[in-house]
Amino acid sequence: MMGQFLSFTKKELRESTATFRLYIMLAAFIIFGLMSPLIAKLTPDILNSLGSAGMTISLPDPTAIDAWTQFFKNVGQLGMLVLVIVFCGAMSNEISKGTLVNLLTKGLKRHTVVLSKFLVASVLWAISYLVCLGVCYAYTAYYWGTSPLDNAFLAFLAPWLFGELMLALLFFGGTLFGNNYGSLLSCLAVVAVLNIVAIAPKTARYNPIMLAGGTLSLLTGTQEPADFIPAVVICAVLTVALVAGTVVVFNRKKL
Numbered sequence: 001m002m003g004q005f006l007s008f009t010k011k012e013l014r015e016s017t018a019t020f021r022l023y024i025m026l027a028a029f030i031i032f033g034l035m036s037p038l039i040a041k042l043t044p045d046i047l048n049s050l051g052s053a054g055m056t057i058s059l060p061d062p063t064a065i066d067a068w069t070q071f072f073k074n075v076g077q078l079g080m081l082v083l084v085i086v087f088c089g090a091m092s093n094e095i096s097k098g099t100l101v102n103l104l105t106k107g108l109k110r111h112t113v114v115l116s117k118f119l120v121a122s123v124l125w126a127i128s129y130l131v132c133l134g135v136c137y138a139y140t141a142y143y144w145g146t147s148p149l150d151n152a153f154l155a156f157l158a159p160w161l162f163g164e165l166m167l168a169l170l171f172f173g174g175t176l177f178g179n180n181y182g183s184l185l186s187c188l189a190v191v192a193v194l195n196i197v198a199i200a201p202k203t204a205r206y207n208p209i210m211l212a213g214g215t216l217s218l219l220t221g222t223q224e225p226a227d228f229i230p231a232v233v234i235c236a237v238l239t240v241a242l243v244a245g246t247v248v249v250f251n252r253k254k255l
Helices: 002-018 021-050 064-087 092-097 101-105 110-144 152-177 180-197 201-206 208-212 216-220 229-252
Strands: none
Touching: 002 021, 002 110, 021 064, 021 110, 064 110, 064 152, 064 180, 064 208, 064 216, 092 152, 092 180, 101 110, 110 152, 110 229, 152 180, 152 208, 152 216, 152 229, 180 208, 201 229, 208 229
């Protein structure tokens, strides 16, 4: 059983380079890591240059927190979009093209397929996110020096965890509907619902959408980890439940 899992995982890792998923993710997130401190650094100068004659736009000097503000915006919006686009076909393409039929008839377990694919997607996402974080940290330190960040572990863990939820949604939708459209729509529908629910302020501490880019307040100390723990728990539970649901659906899927 473990031999099957390792062999299929190695195959998936090779395919991640052959299909350029790894390279696309790394390139995109390196750019996001570079953009965050650069945008924070250059925004005051850009706005001043756009001011009309005789009008001066006075802005405070940018700080490291401005760079991290851009980081959470870039990862929570553009980063999640790239993640969804790159992995929307991770399961649906295999089902629609029937590429797994030969392997499954030779004894490969269906749950091995799901768990292995999800593991590889999670590893690629984690590597890309950590590279983005490292690049942003390095350039932020270069411009403003290093300084302690409150609750940094949870603040930076949260977007990664929300990305895991996005992957689980893509896998579940792709398996359920068997095409990329179903994968994308499942993910976008849940995100839309979470955004609608977020309109009610009292739901914020339970809403996983807050993890996508709303944890800057942890770094600034305006909120405490306890304010986000319920959302973290719910996000983790939903991710596990969706992966388990994907296994159940795939076990019953006719290929």
